[in-house]
Amino acid sequence: MSNSDYLNYDLQTLHQLLVDKKVTAVALTEAALAKINAEQPALNAFITINQKKALARAAELDAEGIDPDDLLAGIPIAYKDNIVTNGIRTTAASHILDNFNPVYDATVVEKLDAAGTINLGKTNMDEFAMGSSTETSHFGVTHNPWDLERVPGGSSGGSAAAVAAGEVFAALGSDTGGSIRQPAAYNGIFGIKPTYGRVSRWGLIAFGSSFDQIGVFTRRAQDAAVLLGAISGHDAKDSTSSEQAVPDFTAAIGQGIKGLKIAVPDEFFGEGIAEDVKAQVEKGLQQLADQGAIIDHVQLPHTKYAVPAYYVLASSEASSNLQRFDGIRYGFRAADVKNLDDVYVRSRSEGFGPEVKRRIMLGTFALSSGYYDAYFNKAAAVRTLIKQDFEKILATHDLIIGPTAPDTAFKIGVNDDDPITLYMKDILTISANMAGVPAASVPAGFNAEGLPVGMQMIAKRFDESTIFRAAAAFEELNHYNLETPTFKNGGNA
Numbered sequence: 001m002s003n004s005d006y007l008n009y010d011l012q013t014l015h016q017l018l019v020d021k022k023v024t025a026v027a028l029t030e031a032a033l034a035k036i037n038a039e040q041p042a043l044n045a046f047i048t049i050n051q052k053k054a055l056a057r058a059a060e061l062d063a064e065g066i067d068p069d070d071l072l073a074g075i076p077i078a079y080k081d082n083i084v085t086n087g088i089r090t091t092a093a094s095h096i097l098d099n100f101n102p103v104y105d106a107t108v109v110e111k112l113d114a115a116g117t118i119n120l121g122k123t124n125m126d127e128f129a130m131g132s133s134t135e136t137s138h139f140g141v142t143h144n145p146w147d148l149e150r151v152p153g154g155s156s157g158g159s160a161a162a163v164a165a166g167e168v169f170a171a172l173g174s175d176t177g178g179s180i181r182q183p184a185a186y187n188g189i190f191g192i193k194p195t196y197g198r199v200s201r202w203g204l205i206a207f208g209s210s211f212d213q214i215g216v217f218t219r220r221a222q223d224a225a226v227l228l229g230a231i232s233g234h235d236a237k238d239s240t241s242s243e244q245a246v247p248d249f250t251a252a253i254g255q256g257i258k259g260l261k262i263a264v265p266d267e268f269f270g271e272g273i274a275e276d277v278k279a280q281v282e283k284g285l286q287q288l289a290d291q292g293a294i295i296d297h298v299q300l301p302h303t304k305y306a307v308p309a310y311y312v313l314a315s316s317e318a319s320s321n322l323q324r325f326d327g328i329r330y331g332f333r334a335a336d337v338k339n340l341d342d343v344y345v346r347s348r349s350e351g352f353g354p355e356v357k358r359r360i361m362l363g364t365f366a367l368s369s370g371y372y373d374a375y376f377n378k379a380a381a382v383r384t385l386i387k388q389d390f391e392k393i394l395a396t397h398d399l400i401i402g403p404t405a406p407d408t409a410f411k412i413g414v415n416d417d418d419p420i421t422l423y424m425k426d427i428l429t430i431s432a433n434m435a436g437v438p439a440a441s442v443p444a445g446f447n448a449e450g451l452p453v454g455m456q457m458i459a460k461r462f463d464e465s466t467i468f469r470a471a472a473a474f475e476e477l478n479h480y481n482l483e484t485p486t487f488k489n490g491g492n493a
Contacts, residue, residue, distance in 0.1 A: 006084075007032060007166050008482075011071055011223040014169070018066045018074045025058035025066070025074035029118055032076040036120065036167045042490050044142050045152075045162040047081045048089045050121040057118050062218075066116075069244055071226055073116030078171040080135045080159050081122035081341045082205040083214065092205045093125045093137035096325050096332045096351030106203020107238070108172060108214055108231040115230050120168055121484040123158030127353045128322065128366055129176055129207045131155050134183075136355040141412055144186060145485035146451055150409040153183030153425075156217070160187040161378070163217045164485050170227055176208045176431025177310055178405075180215045181441040185404035185454020188443045190224055190471060190481060191217045195461045197242035199228075200235030206321040208314035209240075211433045219481050221442065221471035225249035228464065244462050252469035258292030260470060261397040265300045268402030268428055276447040281403045284444045284455050287477050288401075288470070298393050298400075302385040303431045307423060310430045311359075312366045312379035318356075319363030325351065358419065380388035385433045390435040394460045399470055403428055404441040404454030427454060442471045443480035450486065 005016055006023055014388060017023045033051055040046060058074065066073045082092045084102040086109075091097045105113065126136040134142040136156030142157045144150040145165040153162040156173030160183035163171050176195035177404070184191025193215040201212055214231065218224040232246040264285060269278055279294045289295050327333040327347025334346035352360070367373040393400060406427055415422050432439035437458055444455035455474070460468045475481050 007076070007169050008219070010220055011075070011226055013412050014075065015071050019068050025061040025118065026055065028074065029058040032120055032168060037160070039165055039167060042143060042148055043145060043161050043165060044140050045123055045158045045165065045167060046078070046121045046124040046333060047091055047093060047124050047139050047158070050088055050119050052364065053088070053119050055120050061116055061118070064296070066203070069118055072112065072230060074118065075116070075169050076118045076120050077112065078120050078123050078159060078162055078168045079109065080125050080156050080171070080173045082125060082174060082468055083109060083172060084203040084205065085119065085122065086155070088119070088122065090122060090205070091138070092129070093127045093139055094351070094353065094356070095138045096347070098138060098332065100331055104203065107200035107235045109203065111231050115391065123156070123162055123171060125158055126155035126355070127159050128205065128318070128356050129155040129174055130355050130359055132182060133418070134158060134421045135412065136353055143412070144409045145487055147409065147488040148490035150411050150451070151186070153186035153405070153409065155179040157183045158319050159217050160184055160189060160191065163187070163219065164189050165174070170216060170223065172214055173217055174204055174212055174214050175433065176211045176314060177433050178426040180217065180403045181429050181439060181456060182425060184217060184441040186409040186452060188480065188483060188485070189217055189219055190440065190442055190453030191215065191469065192224055192228060192440035192464065193432065193438065194228060194232065194464055195242070195438045197240055198232050198244070198438070198462065198464070200238040200241045202235055202237040208317040209321060210317060211314055221468050221475060222253050223251055225468045229398055242462070247465055248459070249465050249468050252465045253472040255469055256291065257288060257470050257473045260293045260399065261395040262288060262293050262295050263298040263393045263400045264295060265298055265400060265402055267300050267303045272406050272424070272427065273403055274335065274407045277403045277405070277407060277453050280445040280447070280453040281455050284474065285401060288474065291473065291477070296397065300389045300393065300431065302382060302389050302452055305382045306386060306430045306434060307427055309379040309382040310426070310434060311362065311423060312375050313383060315359040315363035316366045316376055317363070319360045319367065322356070322360055327351070328337065355419070386431050387435040390431070390437055394437070398459065398466050400458040402456055404456040405429070408449070408451035408453060432458050437461050438467060440467045440471060445478070445480050450488070
């Protein structure tokens with residue numbers, strides 16, 4: 001067995017192999033880097049590959065010996081390229097930051113470095129996390145390892161594709177309106193967005209500050225539980241991070257799901273949801289019911305307004321957050337400018353891509369005098385109604401379950417001229433961000449074309465443990481998460 005195959009093991013097994021020196025951190029890192037480099041032309045999952053520093057870090061860990069009590073020591077991971085890393089280029093997949101070299105680490109990077117993980121590099125994404133397909137990246141589209149003619153989802157498409165393809169054991173992403181869960185669904189892996197405030201946003205390049213949350217991609221729910229535990233907790237540098245105690249997220253795994261009350265919203269199975277997606281998720285719900293879960297059909301009446309409300313609010317926050325990229329302090333500056341106005345206008349016009357400019361303009365309009373009450377305030381009121389809908393259902397249920405995305409991975413380029421269709425890809429995921437509740441996507445099988453389908457699990461605020469409990473139990477029923485991508489249309493399996 002090659003060392004790269006070890007990345008398909010669960011975390012506990014891989015950790016024990018490292019402790020027993022049956023595999024070294026260096027060998028594991030070399031094999032992972034070899035796989036990344038070999039697949040990069042086909043997948044384009046990475047923007048920056050951290051080869052030299054990763055190997056040096058692995059050698060240090062081997063010299064020290066892997067701590068038997070530290071499950072994450074020696075484990076190769078990757079970071080979405082909007083999470084800043086000291087001395088490693090961080091671009092947010094943009095031209096305006098294409099040579100930005102941060103001088104500090106994000107809090108999540110500090111925590112995982114302290115835990116002994118090995119950073120293999122920065123993954124591709126939609127520019128400034130604005131997109132649902134990783135097609136808006138300045139560094140080219142990432143391809144889906146199940147079918148190289150299709151998108152991996154977005155905006156965390158590079159992280160999802162890298163984990164699905166077995167290039168890294170795990171990867172971090174960010175989720176503003178579904179940007180972890182939708183690519184997890186499209187790539188047939190597990191991805192979780194924790195409760196807003198559970199994980200520090202310090203060092204995450206902001207898109208929508210009241211929506212953004214860093215989360216985890218892995219093949220298995222239990223492995224994600226360990227990683228999420230390592231990055232969670234209060235951070236004095238992030239005023240929105242919660243002081244809520246961080247439990248052992250793995251503790252409830254293995255308890256079974258008998259008696260769990262599951263709410264299934266009718267709105268999550270309505271018009272616009274592909275029939276093959278509905279069929280797989282309904283099959284999964286029946287499996288949960290067969291294991292003793294109690295299924296109730298419910299209504300979330302205000303979710304039909306989620307997409308327009310979200311794009312007003314998130315774009316408004318983006319227009320404010322992206323003001324800092326002005327060609328003055330850091331990042332790209334236009335050449336041959338004649339005055340200060342030229343610096344601002346041309347640097348931003350040339351530095352930002354079309355989708356980012358579209359959202360900045362939408363957000364600036366929504367915040368402008370005369371339109372603030374008509375758009376921003378109304379969208380904020382809708383957000384409150386959506387939050388109340390979720391609180392009402394979750395007061396009497398343990399989980400809300402439905403499809404993660406309305407479809408499976410679509411072909412690259414088919415929606416290039418139709419941003420509204422792309423915005424609607426987030427219709428099932430946005431509401432959890434509006435409500436600030438934790439949500440995950442679990443592999444729920446495949447359609448007739450062999451493309452993965454995701455099932456979304458949503459819980460009460462700070463109740464990620466119930467998601468891990470149910471997701472791990474579901475994985476044990478079918479093992480969809482262990483299926484290997486086919487690299488269809490590429491011949492690189």
